[in-house]
Amino acid sequence: xxxxxxxxxxxxxxxxxxxxxxxxxxxxxxxxxxxxxxxxxxxxxxxxxxxxxxxxxxxxxxxxxxxxxxxxxxxxxxxxxxxxxxxxxxxxxxxxxxxxxxxxxxxxxxxxxx
Amino acid sequence: xxxxxxxxxxxxxxxxxxxxxxxxxxxxxxxxxxxxxxxxxxxxxxxxxxxxxxxxxxxxxxxxxxxxxxxxxxxxxxxxxxxxxxxxxxxxxxxxxxxxxxxxxxxxxx
Numbered sequence: 214x215x216x217x218x219x220x221x222x223x224x225x226x227x228x229x230x231x232x233x234x235x236x237x238x239x240x241x242x243x244x245x246x247x248x249x250x251x252x253x254x255x256x257x258x259x260x261x262x263x264x265x266x267x268x269x270x271x272x273x274x275x276x277x278x279x280x281x282x283x284x285x286x287x288x289x290x291x292x293x294x295x296x297x298x299x300x301x302x303x304x305x306x307x308x309x310x311x312x313x314x315x316x317x318x319x320x321x322x323x324x325x326x327x
Numbered sequence: 328x329x330x331x332x333x334x335x336x337x338x339x340x341x342x343x344x345x346x347x348x349x350x351x352x353x354x355x356x357x358x359x360x361x362x363x364x365x366x367x368x369x370x371x372x373x374x375x376x377x378x379x380x381x382x383x384x385x386x387x388x389x390x391x392x393x394x395x396x397x398x399x400x401x402x403x404x405x406x407x408x409x410x411x412x413x414x415x416x417x418x419x420x421x422x423x424x425x426x427x428x429x430x431x432x433x434x435x436x437x
Contacts, residue, residue, distance in 0.1 A: 246425070255333075255416060255430035256371070263424075271425060272328070303370055307423060314359050314423020318370030 216240045217319035219304050225325045232291040234322050236304030238284075244309040245287040246316070247271075247279065249300040256303065262287055263309060294326040329354040331419050333429025340407050340436055348432045350417035351399040357419040360393060360400045361426070365414045374415075375402070407436045 216239035226232050236245060246261040248271075258271030260279040268279050276298060278290045291298055304319040330353040340346050352360075361376035377384045377391045377400065384391050388407075393400040400419075404411055414433050418426040 244424070248428075253430065256428040258425055258427070261425055272427075305370075309424070314361075314420070315373055315376065316361065316423065316426055317373070318363075320370050 217304060217306055217317060219302075219319040219322050221322060222320065223323045225327065226294050227327055228295060229293050232294050232324065232326075234289045234302055234304075234324070236287045236289070236319060238287075238304075238306050240306060240317075241284060242306040242308050243284075244307045245281065246305040246307075247277070247287070247289045248303045248305060248318075249273065250303060250321070251300050259289065259302075294324075296326050298324065299326045300324060329357055329419055329427040331417060331427050331429040333417050333432060335432060336430065337433045338435070340434070342407060342409060342436055344407055346402075346404040346407050346411070346434055346436075348402045348415055348417070348434075349399060350401070350419075350429050351397075352419040352427075353398070354419070354421070355395075355398065356421050359420050359423045360391070361418050362389075362391060362402050363416040363418065363428075365416065365431075367413075371416055404434075407434075409436050412436045 218237045220235045247259040248256045257273045262268045262281040280288045302322045307316045333350045358379035363371035364374045365371040390403040414431045417429040420426045
């Protein structure tokens, strides 16, 4: 999957606990994204980053925070997980070059909040 | 923000037939329209994309058409095969930043 590693691949946690998902890329791409995928909703953007320490909110950012301290790593944190955050989370990367906009996805993290 | 509508949500075709999936978008500034295929348990994979300065693009059995005036674009798959069975997503954005996705079409080829 285009040099993208998501960890963990599966996680079960309890309501109210903090959770951090990690995305690691080996492509040196500038842009990194976190999407969630839910039945009936498709893929919805949570947060994205356009460089180290440069992040912005997406469509469904409430309850999530992100950090990018290195080009290769983009972390998604659920400060206090809720059952509504049970979902499949996908990391994606792109060069961010308007002449090469292609977005590549990781394999996803299945998160269950009980 | 951009709103992308995708139809149909499910599509069943016989092997060898053609399949067409349609999407509409709301933001006239959108200029990049990719299509993704997602197989079970995997992340979405880009299969074809088109920019707003092009009306049609083909890649073997797959083609995408774009009507900027009507703000809609379509994916056409000819001579469908069982391995084409998957969920397909359309998306739209300005210059590829922060793609907005449709809700997906589950294609079954029997």
